[in-house]
Amino acid sequence: MSNQPGHRDRKKAATRQVISDVATRLFVERGFENVSIDEIARETGVARKTVFNYFPRKEDLVFDREEESRELVRQALAARGGQPPIRAFQTLMRALLEDRHPIFRINQRPIRFWRTVADSPALVTHARKLQGTLADDLAGMLADAAGKPPHDPHARLAAAMLMDTLVIAYGEALRAFREKRKPAAAFADVMERGFAGVNAALAGTVYV
Amino acid sequence: MSNQPGHRDRKKAATRQVISDVATRLFVERGFENVSIDEIARETGVARKTVFNYFPRKEDLVFDREEESRELVRQALAARGGQPPIRAFQTLMRALLEDRHPIFRINQRPIRFWRTVADSPALVTHARKLQGTLADDLAGMLADAAGKPPHDPHARLAAAMLMDTLVIAYGEALRAFREKRKPAAAFADVMERGFAGVNAALAGTVYV
DNA sequence: GCAAAACTTGCACTGAGTGTAACAATTTTC
C-alpha cells in the first residue's frame, strides 16, 4: 500500500497543497489581510495549528518557491568552468529568458498573483524581504566562487544590483504585457542595462 | 504661558522623546523581540495606547528619521540647475560624505544601533522595507525631474542601484571602523563603484 | 472663565504565532 515516497509523505504533500490552494484562492478573492488563518483552516478542514505546522508565517502561504531560483543559480555557478562568476550568472539569466523558463513566464497567472501582492502592504514587505535574502545568498555564492570572504562588499554590490535588475525587469515585463507591448523585449531592455551597469561597477575585480 | 510652539506641542514632543528613549534603551539592553509595548508604556509611565498613538508600529520606535534624508534629496533635486538628476544626486552624496554630514556619521553610536537591528529579524526586515520605499521615492523624484512617468523603469533601476550603493557603502564603512581601517575611504570606494555602475546602466538616457 | 479641540486613558476585541500534551495514524521491528 506504499511505494518509494511512502503513504505518509504523499498525504503530507497533499495536505500542504490543499492548504496552499485554499489560501491562495481566498487571498486572491478577498485580499491577504481580509482572510484569517482560522478561516483557511476551517475551509481546508484541518486544525489551525496544522496550518502553522506547514507554513510558520502567514506570508509563507503565498511565497513558498524561493528555493527553486536559489538552486538554479547555485548550479550555474558550480558549473561555470573558468568564467568569472558574474558572467556566468548573466549567461544563465539570458538563457532562462531565451528559453522561456517558467520562472520568468508572463501571463494572466503571475499578473493576478502580483496584483494580489501589490494590494497588500504585508506582502509587499515580505516580497522585499525575500529579494533581500536572495541578494544576500547570491552575494555569498559570488564571493565564494571568487574565493573572497562572504561579506565582500563588491560581491554584495553586484548581487544587490543584479537582483534589482531582475526584479525591475520582471515588473516591467508584466506592465508591458498588460499594455500589449512585447514583454520579452521590455525585460531584455532593463536586464541589459542593469547588466552593463553591474559590469561597469565591478570592472577590474575578479568577479567580472 | 506659551510661546511659538505652544505648551501642548512641547509636551507632546517631550513625551514622544521619553517614550523613544526608554524604548531604545530597553531594545539595546535586551533585544527588540524581548521587550513588549506594555513594558515600554509601564516604564515610561504612560498608557499602552499612548505609545501606539505616537508610534503606530513597534518598529517605528526604532526608525523614525527617514523623512530627513528624503527632504535632503528633494531639495538637491529641486536646486540642481541644468544638471541631469542622477548627476545632481551623486554630487549631493559626495558632498555629504566630504562634509561629514551626520547622516553618514560613523562612530560607536550607529555601530551599537545597527548591531541591535542586525540582531532582530523583524528590524532587519523593516530596514529593508524602508530602503525599498526610499528607493521608490527616489525613483519618483528622478522621473519627475526628468519629465518621465513615475513608474519609468530606468528611474526605478537607477534609484534601486543608488540606494543599494549607499546602504552597502555605509555598511562597509561601519565594518572598516570596527576593523580600524579608514571608514571614509571604504565608503568612497563602494560609492564610486556604484555610481560608475549606475552611470553606465543609464548611459544615453535623460537621467545622466 | 467657558466651550471647543486635542490628547490620554481604559476596555474590550481580533488575529498571528507559540508551547505543550494528548491522541491518532503510519512505519518499523520481530
Add this chain to the structure above:
DNA sequence: GAAAATTGTTACACTCAGTGCAAGTTTTGC
C-alpha cells in the same frame, strides 16, 4: 500481523501587536 516506536494532528491555553471606541483630562482660543 501485532506490538512498539515514530511522526503528524489536534485541542487548549497563552502572549503580544494592533484597532476601535467612548469617557475623561488638558490645552487653547475667545
